[in-house]
Structure formats: C-alpha cells, structure tokens
Amino acid sequence: MPNMNNHVGPRQQSQSSRRQLLGLAAGLALPLPRSAVASDGPLKFGLTPVFLNNDIELLSKLKDYLSRQTGRDVQLVQRRTYEEITTLLLSGQLTAAWICGYPLVQYPDQLTLLAVPLWNGQPLYSSYLIVSAGRQAGSIEDLRGDLHAFSDPNSNSGYLVTAALFAERGLRPEQFFRQTIFTYGHRNVVRAVASGLAQSGSVDGYVWEVMASLEPALTSKTVVIHRSELLGFPPVACLSRQAKDGDVLIMQRALFAMAGDAGGREVLKLLRLDGFAEEPTSLFDPIAAKMRLVRSLTL
Amino acid sequence: MKSFWRGQESWVPSWSVAVRVPVVVAFLMLAISVMVSNRVLNRLEDTQERNLRELSSAYLDGLSASLIPSVVREDVWEVFDTLDRSRERYRGLNVQWAAVTNSDNRTIAASSPDEFPPLEALPADTVAMFSARQEVLLDESGMQARMMRSLIYQDREIGRIYAVADISALMQERSDTLRELILTNVALTLLLVAFGYYFMRKMLKPVGLLSGYLARSKEGSMSSIPDDVLDREGREFRELFTRYNAMTEAVNEREMLAAELAEEEKLASVGRLASGMAHEINNPLGGMFNALDSLKKYGAREEVRVTSIRLLEQGLSGIRELVRSTLTTYRSDQRPRDLTATDLDDLRLLVKPEARERKLRLDWQIDLEVPVQVPAVPVRDAILNLLLNACHSSQEGGLVGLRAVVQDSKFIAEVSDGGVGLPPHVREYLERKGAGASPLDRRSGLGLWIVKRHCDELNARLEVARSNGNGTTIRLIVPLAGEMEHAA
Numbered sequence: 001m002p003n004m005n006n007h008v009g010p011r012q013q014s015q016s017s018r019r020q021l022l023g024l025a026a027g028l029a030l031p032l033p034r035s036a037v038a039s040d041g042p043l044k045f046g047l048t049p050v051f052l053n054n055d056i057e058l059l060s061k062l063k064d065y066l067s068r069q070t071g072r073d074v075q076l077v078q079r080r081t082y083e084e085i086t087t088l089l090l091s092g093q094l095t096a097a098w099i100c101g102y103p104l105v106q107y108p109d110q111l112t113l114l115a116v117p118l119w120n121g122q123p124l125y126s127s128y129l130i131v132s133a134g135r136q137a138g139s140i141e142d143l144r145g146d147l148h149a150f151s152d153p154n155s156n157s158g159y160l161v162t163a164a165l166f167a168e169r170g171l172r173p174e175q176f177f178r179q180t181i182f183t184y185g186h187r188n189v190v191r192a193v194a195s196g197l198a199q200s201g202s203v204d205g206y207v208w209e210v211m212a213s214l215e216p217a218l219t220s221k222t223v224v225i226h227r228s229e230l231l232g233f234p235p236v237a238c239l240s241r242q243a244k245d246g247d248v249l250i251m252q253r254a255l256f257a258m259a260g261d262a263g264g265r266e267v268l269k270l271l272r273l274d275g276f277a278e279e280p281t282s283l284f285d286p287i288a289a290k291m292r293l294v295r296s297l298t299l
Numbered sequence: 300m301k302s303f304w305r306g307q308e309s310w311v312p313s314w315s316v317a318v319r320v321p322v323v324v325a326f327l328m329l330a331i332s333v334m335v336s337n338r339v340l341n342r343l344e345d346t347q348e349r350n351l352r353e354l355s356s357a358y359l360d361g362l363s364a365s366l367i368p369s370v371v372r373e374d375v376w377e378v379f380d381t382l383d384r385s386r387e388r389y390r391g392l393n394v395q396w397a398a399v400t401n402s403d404n405r406t407i408a409a410s411s412p413d414e415f416p417p418l419e420a421l422p423a424d425t426v427a428m429f430s431a432r433q434e435v436l437l438d439e440s441g442m443q444a445r446m447m448r449s450l451i452y453q454d455r456e457i458g459r460i461y462a463v464a465d466i467s468a469l470m471q472e473r474s475d476t477l478r479e480l481i482l483t484n485v486a487l488t489l490l491l492v493a494f495g496y497y498f499m500r501k502m503l504k505p506v507g508l509l510s511g512y513l514a515r516s517k518e519g520s521m522s523s524i525p526d527d528v529l530d531r532e533g534r535e536f537r538e539l540f541t542r543y544n545a546m547t548e549a550v551n552e553r554e555m556l557a558a559e560l561a562e563e564e565k566l567a568s569v570g571r572l573a574s575g576m577a578h579e580i581n582n583p584l585g586g587m588f589n590a591l592d593s594l595k596k597y598g599a600r601e602e603v604r605v606t607s608i609r610l611l612e613q614g615l616s617g618i619r620e621l622v623r624s625t626l627t628t629y630r631s632d633q634r635p636r637d638l639t640a641t642d643l644d645d646l647r648l649l650v651k652p653e654a655r656e657r658k659l660r661l662d663w664q665i666d667l668e669v670p671v672q673v674p675a676v677p678v679r680d681a682i683l684n685l686l687l688n689a690c691h692s693s694q695e696g697g698l699v700g701l702r703a704v705v706q707d708s709k710f711i712a713e714v715s716d717g718g719v720g721l722p723p724h725v726r727e728y729l730e731r732k733g734a735g736a737s738p739l740d741r742r743s744g745l746g747l748w749i750v751k752r753h754c755d756e757l758n759a760r761l762e763v764a765r766s767n768g769n770g771t772t773i774r775l776i777v778p779l780a781g782e783m784e785h786a787a
Contacts, residue, residue, distance in 0.1 A: 147375070147416075147417060147418070149376070178418075179375075179417070179418060181374075181375045181376045182376065183376040183380075184376075188376065188380065191380075191383070192376060192379065195379070195383065195411075195412055196411075196412040196413040197375065197376070197379045197408060197412040197417065
C-alpha cells in the first residue's frame with residue numbers, strides 16, 4: 001500500500017515537483033529520508049492503453065525490469081479507459097501511472113509529474129488526423145460529416161487536440177462530424193479508419209509512427225492529413241500527496257535508470273523510446289490551454 | 300438378359316467368355332460404384348451440414364453473448380471490434396461478412412463497413428436473403444450459408460446479427476471426394492477387369508486345349524491327351540480330359556472295328572463278284588465245249604467248222620471283256636485319271652451277274668462325250684456300290700438304272716431302283732455332310748459307308764432325289780477338278 005502519511009498540498013506539490021526530482025536525481029546514492037521509507041506491499045504501476053494493448057512481451061519485460069530495479073514486487077495495472085486509470089491513481093490505489101498529458105492538466109493539484117518519456121530524444125509528440133488511404137481529403141474541412149473515431153475522451157492526442165482544433169472555429173466535434181465514436185485505444189482508431197468503419201480519426205502520432213514500423217499493413221490503409229504542433233509526451237505521474245513516498249521515489253528512480261540498464265533498454269527498444277527524463281510541469285501548459293479552450297465552448 | 304447376350308441383335312453375341320466375364324464385372328463394379336458413391340456423398344453432405352449448423356450455432360452464441368451489452372449501448376466500435384475479432388476466432392466458418400443491427404434494423408456496425416456503413420438501414424434485398432424461420436440457411440448454388448439471429452435482452456429484441464459464410468470449401472471437399480471416388484473406382488474396375496480377363500483366360504485354357512484336340516480329330520483318328528498335360532490340370536479338367544481320353548479310345552476302337560468290317564465286306568463283295576464272274580465265264584464255257592465237240596466230230600464240215608469257230612470266238616470275246624473290266628476296276632497300280640464313258644459302261648458288266656440272279660433289268664444312259672475331270676477310280680467305285688445296293692434293294696424283275704451327265708461344272712450320276720424306298724435314318728445318313736467318319740451301324744450299310752467315304756474324299760455330296768414305295772433315286776454330285784481347286 002502506498003504511504004499515506006506524507007501529505008503535501010497539491011499546489012505546493014505542483015510547484016516544487018521539479019526541484020524535488022532534481023534533488024532526487026542528485027542524491028540517488030543517499031539514504032532516503034525517514035518519511036520516504038518504502039512500504040512492504042507491491043508497487044502498483046498503472047498503464048493507460050497507449051498503444052501496447054496486446055504486447056504481452058513488453059508488459060512482461062517492463063514488469064521484470066521494474067521489479068528488479070526496485071527490488072520489490074511490481075503489479076502492472078491496466079484498465080480499458082484513461083478515466084479508470086486516472087480514478088485509480090486519484091484514489092490512491094496506484095503508486096504511479098503512465099497517463100496522458102490531458103488527465104495531468106485536468107487534476108493539476110492532485111497529480112504530480114514523475115517522469116516524461118523521450119521519443120526521438122525529445123519529451124514531445126503530436127496528434128495526427130488520419131483518413132482512409134485513397135480518400136481525397138486535403139484539409140480538415142473535407143472531413144465534415146464523417147463518422148470520426150476518437151481514442152478516449154481523456155486522451156490529449158486522441159481527443160483534446162482535435163476538439164481544440166474545432167473549438168478554435170467555435171465548433172464542437174459533434175457539430176462538425178456526423179457521428180463520433182470512442183475506440184478506447186489509439187491502435188483501435190487506426191483499425192477503425194483502416195477498415196472503413198470510421199472515415200477519419202484522431203490518433204497519437206507516436207503510436208501511429210511506431211505502428212507504421214510494426215504493422216505497416218494496417219497503417220498503410222490510413223493517411224495522415226494533419227499533424228498538430230509538438231506537445232508534452234504522455235507522462236508518468238503520481239498522486240501529489242504521495243510524491244515523497246519511498247514507493248514513488250524508487251519507482252521514479254527505476255524509470256530514470258531504464259536507459260542505463262540492459263533490461264531497461266530492451267523495454268525501451270520495444271517501446272521505441274529513448275528513456276525517461278525529468279521535465280517541468282510547464283511542458284504540459286499548451287495542453288492545459290487546449291483544455292481551457294474546449295471547456296470554454298462546452299461549459 | 301437372354302436377348303442381351305444371345306439374341307441375334309445382341310451387340311456381344313460372339314464375345315468369348317474371357318471377355319464377357321470381365322465386362323459383367325465392369326458393369327457390376329459400375330453399379331456398385333454409383334451406389335457407394337451416392338451413399339458416401341450423401342453421408343458427407345449430411346455430416347458437413349450438421350457440422351456447419353453446429354459451428355454456425357456456436358458462432359452466433361459466442362457473438363450474441365459478447366454483443367448484447369454493446370448493442371444495448373449501440374456502441375459502434377465495440378460491435379465492430381467484436382465482429383472483427385470473431386473473424387479470426389471462427390476462421391473455420393469462413394465468414395464473408397457479418398452485420399449487427401439495432402431494433403430499427405439500422406446497422407450498428409458490420410465487419411465490412413464499406414458495404415454496410417454504420418447507422419444506415421440494412422438494404423432490403425440483403426435482409427430478404429435471410430430466413431426468419433431458419434437460423435442457418437444453406438444456399439449451395441451461391442455457396443453461402445446465411446445466418447441470422449435475433450438479439451434478445453430482457454425479453455425484447457434489441458437487434459439482429461446477420462452473417463454470411465463462404466461454404467465453397469465444403470463444396471470443394473464434396474467435388475474432391477467425388478473425383479477421388481471416381482478415380483478409385485475406375486482404377487479398381489480396371490484392375491478387376493484385367494484380373495478377370497487374366498483368370499478367365501487361364502481358366503479357359505484347358506477348354507481351348509480340348510477344343511484343339513477335338514478339331515484335330517476331324518482330320519484323322521482322335522488322339523488322346525498326354526498324361527503330363529493331364530496332370531497339370533485341376534481336378535475338374537483332369538476328369539474331363541480323362542473322359543475325353545476314354546471316349547477317344549472308344550471311338551478309335553469303333554473305327555478300327557468298322558474298318559475291319561469294311562474289309563470283310565470288301566472281301567465278301569469280291570467273293571460275290573468272283574462267283575458272278577465264274578458264272579459269267581461258265582455260261583459261254585458250256586457252249587464253247589459244245590463247239591469244240593462239234594469241231595472234233597464234224598470239223599471236216601465247212602459250215603460246222605465256221606459256226607463252231609464263231610461260237611468259240613464269241614465266247615472268248617465275252618470272257619476277255621469281263622476280264623478286262625475286272626482288271627480295270629481292281630488294278631491297284633492305277634494312276635489317277637479322268638472318268639470316261641467306258642468306265643461307266645464297264646459297270647454294267649460288273650453288276651450284270653447280280654442283276655441276272657434277281658432278274659433285274661438294267662438301264663444305262665451315259666451322256667459323256669469326253670473324259671470328265673473327276674478321279675475315275677473312286678467315282679466308279681462309289682457308283683458301283685450304289686448300283687450293287689440298288690440291285691439288293693430292288694424287287695425281282697425290277698429296273699436298276701444309271702444316268703450320268705455333266706451339268707454346271709459338276710458330274711452327276713443318278714442311280715435308281717425299284718425298291719420300297721429308303722428308311723429315314725439311311726436317307727439322313729446319306730445326305731449328312733461328314734457322315735463318312737463312321738458307318739451307319741455295325742451290321743449293315745457298309746456299302747453306303749464306302750460311298751460316303753469316297754464322297755468326303757471327293758468333296759462330293761449325295762442327294763436322295765426320290766424315295767417312295769416305287770423306288771429310290773440317289774444322286775451323286777461331284778465337282779469337276781477345276782471347280783474343286785476354285786472352291787479350295
């Protein structure tokens with residue numbers, strides 16, 4: 001069970017997170033403070049269905065790596081939706097979770113940034129708008145009246161970015177599209193568009209690119225017609241009030257150490273990532289701005 | 300069947316048993332093949348249909364269970380995802396497409412969204428392809444299995460699953476099975492036909508052997524089948540061959556006896572002829588001795604001397620004629636020569652003693668100007684026997700006639716008598732071709748047998764032109780030498 005004793009206010013946590021992480025990185029060899037002593041129970045690491053729905057090998061290697069690195073039993077917790085994972089995290093049932101930038105900015109007071117993956121050397125990615133291959137669609141305007149596939153209502157790249165794109169024009173997605181569906185997985189968005197179930201979709205650019213190298217037959221049935229600006233990569237976060245718990249810190253330390261470990265590199269290779277880094281929460285400010293834009297239209 | 304195999308219009312009347320049996324085997328195999336193939340295909344069809352129905356049912360059960368929550372929510376993605384995944388899971392069913400509709404029969408999602416887009420009504424002609432009464436409808440011509448199931452949730456129909464499976468693989472399996480059956484049966488039939496032919500040939504070999512021996516017997520005396528050949532055969536044919544050999548012995552014995560009898564008859568007839576000749580010679584002898592006496596006593600008288608010498612000359616001439624014709628008939632060193640009118644005229648002298656004894660009249664009509672191209676000796680011998688027979692058959696004072704002519708390249712000699720006619724079996728014996736192989740019976744008819752033997756040698760035939768209470772006319776017809784060669 002996570003240590004509930006070391007309670008820190010959300011705002012305070014948010015402001016001081018970067019400094020804490022830097023301090024942690026500097027003092028890796030030092031004994032943890034008393035309040036940060038790890039508990040005995042298993043570490044629970046939540047995973048949103050980013051793209052690795054079926055990758056048993058990856059999950060197994062990630063679990064092995066985290067267990068070995070933390071010296072603790074690690075449980076990987078998966079749920080179908082972002083919301084379920086976020087709720088588990090918010091309710092203190094997870095040590096940490098790999099969530100999305102959107103839930104992080106939705107709960108700035110409750111959640112604290114632990115680490116951000118590096119893709120192509122940067123903690124950044126973008127959202128893609130895709131259509132079926134062979135379709136004559138040059139601009140977003142051509143997608144009017146489509147059945148559009150979103151990934152998850154709490155996904156940045158799979159919903160928020162596209163919703164913000166329309167909010168800029170004073171539209172809600174359901175006003176522009178004939179119908180929208182949620183597939184609860186970026187890979188599912190690609191499947192929906194590739195099969196013709198949906199005429200267009202909003203998908204995580206990182207997921208689409210990785211799929212293009214792993215499943216070219218599937219992605220070749222889709223075409224990217226719009227790429228968003230670069231945004232903060234889906235981060236690993238923890239409950240702010242547990243940010244100084246030993247369990248959280250050893251988890252964070254394990255993530256940072258991944259690129260320097262052979263087993264960790266195997267995991268990163270499967271994920272096509274370079275490693276995990278400490279980044280400022282401000283990295284996600286553009287996502288927060290998009291959220292506010294969309295909310296301004298719907299609320 | 301009788302007309303099929305034996306009727307005149309049958310198309311296999313002359314086929315040998317060695318061919319007929321394999322043909323019957325082939326027909327039987329064909330009938331069996333058709334029957335067995337039909338049964339196998341029916342069973343295969345039943346099994347395939349049952350399997351298909353079970354698989355379809357399992358498919359629909361599985362889909363229903365996973366789909367109902369999504370259909371209640373009309374969750375397009377979940378329905379599509381379920382259908383898409385089921386395609387892999389039920390690969391054996393080979394589903395072409397599947398669509399799930401809501402209670403308004405609008406498509407929630409289909410496995411092929413291009414064909415059946417979400418939210419649109421399923422086309423009426425598509426819906427009409429399915430049966431409301433039958434969950435699985437087989438369309439064998441279209442090679443499709445059409446499945447439809449209502450999705451019931453809390454006693455209400457919330458939607459339907461429509462699916463079409465490709466069953467061409469099943470049809471292919473049927474045609475493959477049929478092809479395999481045909482090939483196997485054809486191969487089996489050919490094998491059995493070949494075996495049948497081979498074994499029938501092998502089994503009938505002894506029959507051919509026996510037939511060969513029988514055929515050879517026509518050319519001469521019958522020969523027995525050697526013991527080593529006999530021992531090679533199975534029990535049935537060994538028995539048959541043993542019986543054949545017994546029969547051969549009996550026939551040969553009978554032939555030998557008949558030949559002996561013929562010899563005896565010949566001797567007897569020679570005796571008769573000799574006695575007749577003695578009689579003929581004796582008749583003028585009395586007159587000649589009287590003439591000699593007259594010469595002795597009254598030789599000095601001119602008229603007595605002249606008369607006696609004439610009488611002596613006449614008597615000696617008669618004796619010389621008789622001796623000459625006898626020599627001509629019975630000389631053994633004669634070379635084959637053509638028949639002349641003189642040969643037939645001589646016969647008159649030879650039968651004369653017999654005729655005189657019975658007070659018969661002889662009527663000779665020989666119409667031959669040049670030698671006839673038929674062997675003189677056997678023809679004359681045959682006619683002599685017919686004439687002697689005619690003399691025996693005729694009643695006292697009757698008429699025995701010989702008429703000879705050449706007509707249509709054939710020499711024809713007609714011997715007639717004034718007897719009571721021929722018994723039917725004798726007439727049949729005379730007219731039957733090849734009857735010369737054996738005598739009419741052991742005790743009589745040896746003269747006729749000699750005639751028949753000559754006929755067989757000469758390729759001649761006998762005709763009974765007349766046979767009634769007033770007499771008999773037997774016609775001997777001999778083809779001329781040129782004709783025989785031509786005929787040969």
